[in-house]
Amino acid sequence: MSETPSKTATSFPPKRAFGLVFAGGAFGTFVRLGFQLSLNNNLALLWVNIFGAGFLGLINGLASRADNPRFEGTKKSRFASAESKWFWGAGFAGGFTTMSGLALAFVLMVGNFGAIFGLVYILVQFVAGLFAYALGYRIGKGAWPSV
Amino acid sequence: MFNLPGAAAWLLILLATVVAGGLGSMARLALSHWHGKLPWGILVGNSVASLVAGFGFSLGSSSSYVGQQITALLMPLLSLGLAGGLSTFSSWAAQTVHYYRQGDNRLGTYNLLLNLVGPVACVILGVLLGGVLLK
Numbered sequence: 001m002s003e004t005p006s007k008t009a010t011s012f013p014p015k016r017a018f019g020l021v022f023a024g025g026a027f028g029t030f031v032r033l034g035f036q037l038s039l040n041n042n043l044a045l046l047w048v049n050i051f052g053a054g055f056l057g058l059i060n061g062l063a064s065r066a067d068n069p070r071f072e073g074t075k076k077s078r079f080a081s082a083e084s085k086w087f088w089g090a091g092f093a094g095g096f097t098t099m100s101g102l103a104l105a106f107v108l109m110v111g112n113f114g115a116i117f118g119l120v121y122i123l124v125q126f127v128a129g130l131f132a133y134a135l136g137y138r139i140g141k142g143a144w145p146s147v
Numbered sequence: 148m149f150n151l152p153g154a155a156a157w158l159l160i161l162l163a164t165v166v167a168g169g170l171g172s173m174a175r176l177a178l179s180h181w182h183g184k185l186p187w188g189i190l191v192g193n194s195v196a197s198l199v200a201g202f203g204f205s206l207g208s209s210s211s212y213v214g215q216q217i218t219a220l221l222m223p224l225l226s227l228g229l230a231g232g233l234s235t236f237s238s239w240a241a242q243t244v245h246y247y248r249q250g251d252n253r254l255g256t257y258n259l260l261l262n263l264v265g266p267v268a269c270v271i272l273g274v275l276l277g278g279v280l281l282k
Contacts, residue, residue, distance in 0.1 A: 012180050018173050025172020025232045026165045032231060033164065053240040060241065090179065090238070095172045097236035100196035103266035104204055104226070107274070126259065130247075133240040 017086045024091015032096050045101050052097030054132035059088050061140020164228035171232025186242050196234035197266035200226045201273020
């Protein structure tokens with residue numbers, strides 16, 4: 001599935017995945033609209049995409065505990081199930097975050113404020129999103145902070 | 148819109164936008180199956196969504212009568228709902244981090260740059276398309 005990258009071919013998602021992704025995606029869209037209606041759109045997209053990437057990292061990290069011997073005997077993470085990954089990963093995180101909104105905001109920003117301003121905005125968001133995902137994953141996995 | 152009181156019209160648009168977000172997410176799930184050396188399905192989803200978002204935006208700035216009439220419903224439904232649900236930033240981040248962690252720096256950079264260039268080009272195309280169709 002898309003949220004847990006793999007080089008191997010994946011089987012086509014079953015029917016129930018579509019229902020869960022629809023519900024999660026609608027919920028994610030609803031929460032994103034809350035941000036977009038209450039904040040300046042550029043600022044809203046920045047928070048939405050960074051939070052969303054961090055959230056997906058966190059749940060993917062938590063899900064990875066199921067295969068980690070260090071957590072053997074402890075309660076299995078509820079995020080390890082395929083259903084949870086469909087609803088929270090492909091559904092909620094996917095519907096909450098947006099690349100099209102970011103691309104549109106970038107084009108408008110270049111038009112209004114110039115190319116440099118637009119490029120800084122989109123690159124900051126790209127880099128912050130990657131760090132947010134990696135940080136969320138490490139926290140979820142239990143690798144950081146080490147206790 | 149549709150002679151409904153303001154709050155009812157607003158709620159209807161909100162509901163339609165949320166449902167469109169769910170439908171866009173389902174389309175993204177189907178596309179995500181297309182995963183070769185790079186997650187092509189997600190790239191195509193992000194690019195098509197950007198085309199839709201650009202087109203939706205041009206509806207909002209249309210001065211034509213038809214454009215203005217359908218803008219109230221279609222603009223949020225297309226740009227915020229359908230395109231927002233179809234595109235994803237989080238999955239792109241997950242896949243790109245995965246490539247870099249695996250040491251596939253080349254693929255990570257390709258995925259990063261393609262998801263910058265593709266969607267941005269498609270937004271511009273969508274705006275131009277909307278401008279031509281609603282002239």
